[in-house]
Amino acid sequence: MKSPVAILTLAAAALAAVCVTSLRAQAGPRRVAVPISLLAIGLNDLEFTGVLPGIPKSVNVHDPRYSALFEIQGQPSTSVRVELVLPGALSASAGAMLPIVFGPGDGFADYSRGQTPLGVTFNPYAPLISTLSTSGQIYVRLGGTVLPGRPQNGGEYRATIILTVYDLGT
DSSP states (O other), X not given: OOOXXXXXXXXXXXXXXXXXXXXXXOXXXXXXXXXXXXXXXXXXXXXXXXXXXXXXXXXXXXXXXXXXXXXXXXXXXXXXXXXXXXXXEEEETTSOEEEEEOOTTSEEEESSSSSSOOEEEEOTTSOEEEEOOTTXXXXXXXXXXXXXOSSOOOSXXXXXXXXXXXXXXX
16 A cells, blocks of 8 residues: 655745545445545745855754745654755756755754744755654754855745655554
């Protein structure tokens, strides 16, 4: 049986959530409990402001205004695997590129949302194996660093972050 999967693409211009769940067939007249689907919601974009040519600019994973924030919802206490597909650069409409990097402490699985951070730091390049809270949620935060060149063309740069969540069962 395939596990239910939630996939979220977060872009600076638009947020879109796509949830995919697998179906299974049963022979005979049995009642099958259908688990609550996973849902991934992009609540905040990763945003860099005031970037100057030649000077790296970082956003701390705990920054409530500029770090990316995803909410994952599902069956309480469900084990999940969270994977991120991260860009190597942001791009401007004219084709200019702005390199972006993520360090081993730029991911944070937050179980508290708005309280003193209660969670675990993780490397966003590696899968996060975790459990949804007793209320059926986990918040994933993401920070990062842009590395502008000298010179660096001005303008608005964008990239897409893809978050995939796998239900590992309870």
